[in-house]
């Protein structure tokens with residue numbers, strides 16, 4: 001069946017990574033920026049492997065130059081979410097791409113993003129540092145996050161190249177965010193093994209892990225995640241597109257869930273990976289026979305793991321029931 005109208009929650013979505021290629025091409029044209037090299041002949045984003053994906057991603061952000069560009073981006077992303085009946089989403093947003101970690105500029109970008117609105121979709125922001133930009137910039141990013149913590153900026157996280165540095169290098173940044181009351185998540189166990197997940201939970205004290213799929217290779221870690229209730233933001237389509245796993249059928253999401261680990265499903269950077277939340281559900285149905293009860297369970301886990309306040313959760317809970 002089509003899962004398009006089934007209500008959904010998405011906890012792992014990079015705002016710039018959710019930009020339609022046509023939207024970025026349009027902005028680049030307005031600003032006379034030549035970004036042809038990042039698109040293929042069909043107009044899709046072009047990259048080969050994770051390293052090139054990151055550079056294509058960063059090149060695309062060159063078209064996003066002002067708070068108004070980010071308002072338009074947010075509006076477009078909200079419309080895409082609504083199309084797939086995503087009723088609640090948390091988006092990773094980066095002061096690195098919004099004014100170069102200048103606090104004054106960051107506030108203007110944030111205000112602009114919050115002007116975007118689509119009825120029936122609630123969006124919250126998770127400020128994200130970028131691992132391969134290094135710990136110094138991560139600290140500056142965490143300060144921006146701490147200064148702007150609110151009912152809209154609800155969390156702090158880390159994305160980027162997992163093989164750069166160790167989790168502990170970023171502990172200071174995560175401490176700043178934690179002290180400001182922000183909830184914490186970090187990418188780990190996507191490219192790195194279970195050791196990377198262990199270091200991330202121990203050194204950064206996060207309550208959610210972005211990806212975390214390589215935890216499956218370490219039974220002690222699987223048990224630990226299940227016992228502590230640390231939630232995995234799993235992005236199967238992203239993993240398959242980038243070659244972390246060959247296919248949905250080989251993806252460990254079902255094994256992790258059945259071992260008691262709390263799993264959720266998101267799209268990560270949907271146009272880069274030719275995916276949508278609807279497609280994720282369809283592929284999970286095809287690979288594992290998941291149906292309505294499984295997807296309701298995913299939603300419930302995601303709702304509990306969401307970083308928003310209790311009042312927002314009540315509103316979302318009602319939307320899930322309709």
Ligand SMILES: [Zn+2]
Nearest residue numbers: 159187210268
């Ligand atoms: Zn991600």
